[in-house]
Amino acid sequence: MAENELKQIISELDSLKANNVNQAPQLLSRAKLALLHLKALVPSEDTQPQHLALATSVLELGALNSIKLKDTDAFTRYYQQLQPFYSLSDNSQALGRQSNQSKVTGLYLLLLLSVGDYAGFHTVLEGLEQSSGKEHLEKDEFIQYPVRLEQALMEGSYDKVWGETKGERVPSEEYAVFSEVLINTIRSEIASCSERAYPSLPISNAKNLLFLDSEGAVVQFAQSRGWVAKDGRVYFPQQEEEMLAAEKNVMSSSGVVIENTLGYARKLETIV
Template sequence: MLAPSGQMAKLDLVHKKLLNEWKKDAKRNIQLIGDILKEAKEGMNDMACLNELNQDALFIIHRDVFEIDAMYALLCEDFERFNEAITVVLNFYNSYHNAVPSPNKYLMIGLDLMYLLATNRLSEFHMLLEQLEQSVQKSNPYITTPVNLEQSLMEGVYSKVVLTEGTIPSPFYSIFIRILKDTVRGDIATCIEAAFKRLSVKDAAQMLFFTKVDDVIPFAKQRKWRTVNGVYVFDDERPVEFVRGQHLIDHSEKPKARLDTERIAKQNIFYAKQLEMIV
């Protein structure tokens, strides 16, 4: 039970309560965690609470609250909150760069890299990556995952994006993998609509990297694809809309490097059509 208004619980007790609930993993009470985070932040802004603790204790409490707040935002699929929270985390790390590194340091940096990749903010992605040592970039799984994903997307090897979901270093990466898969499938689907007059449901499922043929059906319905005897028929007159990551949040209005997934998808479709003609 949280402390009543006006009776702020001691910050160290709130911190312990937060850690205890967070350690429950799949059994976490998300609403309770949100409430405890709110209480912890109030305590972190209360001088009376802060004066009760030494600097080492305050450092650990702030670090844990900031990190959990970022991961909590992902559990809630609140990308705006995550963007703010992860910025606070990384600024905190930079402010205390001489302190003992957090056990979650590379997880946090990796999550930010995944977020920047999923929102197509590649300039910021590479700026953050350049701050890391080469050995970390090449060996730390939290970092190599977004690095390899970006390489796969740049090369158009979309199958690796799909396969990455089974080898992610943290469950918190899964939401970004889903976003990237949705973006890639949207790009490929747009190119299919422009390149084909007819395409079997089976071939469509394969080209869109669905493991089961049935999985392509709701996707096709969402895009209003017409099916006749197990074949998708595309009307030449239908307007083609290019939808890229429509549920993502792009907080930067500045010009930035972008993954040209439309071009790559068109290239892949072209190769597929060439193979179709050969067969």
């Protein structure tokens, strides 16, 4: 009974569309309860192969629907729960081509990139190379996508990153969610560098620099950063304040130098 109910829930989860993805948490709760009855929520050597496959499908669907709901904490929990299932060799044979292991793992790599955890990224990638082999990974589009992004980030080639996150290069709709997060992170880094490097920039230049679609988007972004947009330029208040402070320091230092120089001059006149 539990097995048939579980298959029905998996079918419902698999068919969820964007407009009803909010139903996923309730369906997943029912699925986990069914897995408990089957003693398959946590894998063991005694768990029947078909139950391992069903449990893996539930957890993978939980991970993928968590991404659609933009719940990265839930996604991370599902990813961690899946690891003991993936480590069972018998399970990989039972799953066959139905497993979403590559997709879920690639998404986790992309999550690590989006939060700047490069050490974690390489740890996971090295583990995959040991378990699956480098040649196999090089043919896996779900793994190669975050690998290409990481290489571009290390090179500082943000334009390549931008290109990878557009259109047909994105492997699936779930990847588009993290790609957006990654671009926002890069945009924030570029903005911080710009604030330190320039007192202002033309809005047209800022649009290209920040990978924004329109000058109106630049104005909105400027407002969110506390910048001032006027007369076709964006001004960085922090940079202006630092420049004014530096000028005051220079003037203060110059005043001391001038005063000391005048003092020396008076002493020289006295000696003469």
